[in-house]
Amino acid sequence: MGEDECFNDFKIKLMDIVNQSHQLGDPYSDRRVKQKIMRSLPDRFESKVTAIEENSGYMDMKPSEVIGRLLAYESRKVPSTTTPPKKSKGIALKASKDAKEAKHESDEDLALFVKRFNKVMGFKKKKGFGSRGQDLKKKSSFKKFEPRQERTERKGV
DSSP states (O other): OOTTSOHHHHHHHHHHHHHHHHHTTOOOOHHHHHHHHHHHOOGGGHHHHHHHHHSTTGGGOOHHHHHHHHHHHHHHTHHHHHSOOOOOOOOOOOOOOOHHHHHHHHHHHHHHHHHHHHHHHTOOOOSSSSTTSOOTTSOOSSOOOOOOOOHHHHHTO
16 A cells, blocks of 8 residues: 555455456455555554454454544545645734833833832731731830839939
8 A cells, every 4th residue: 555545445456356356266364355455555544453463353353344444534534634624814903002112011010010010029908007017006015104203203302
């Protein structure tokens, strides 16, 4: 079988040879027909040939079953690999931006960058103006400063 020959043409030639041999009184056994089919296939059928041969029921298969599997494989698989799909042409359009839109988008991009940067660095958003996010209404832990009284005033003089 040639590389560019379809399997159906090969099958017709093979069946003619087998029938002529049978008419002449020297018929081929099923095993010999299967071997001839498997050996004469091109490389594009290599994976399917391996799968069929490794099948546990390969020895019990009839040549017609092998031919049917190879025909199904060719109709399903081989045409898609031999003919590349045609690419469709698309339309390319230029995009235009208004100056205000570009500035607004760059501001949004910068804000998003700062937000992500702070997240990566582990900065937390502060709730109030306090150094640790404390509410201003809470009492401070610091004592109010009161000036000291002099010693003379304490003694009662």
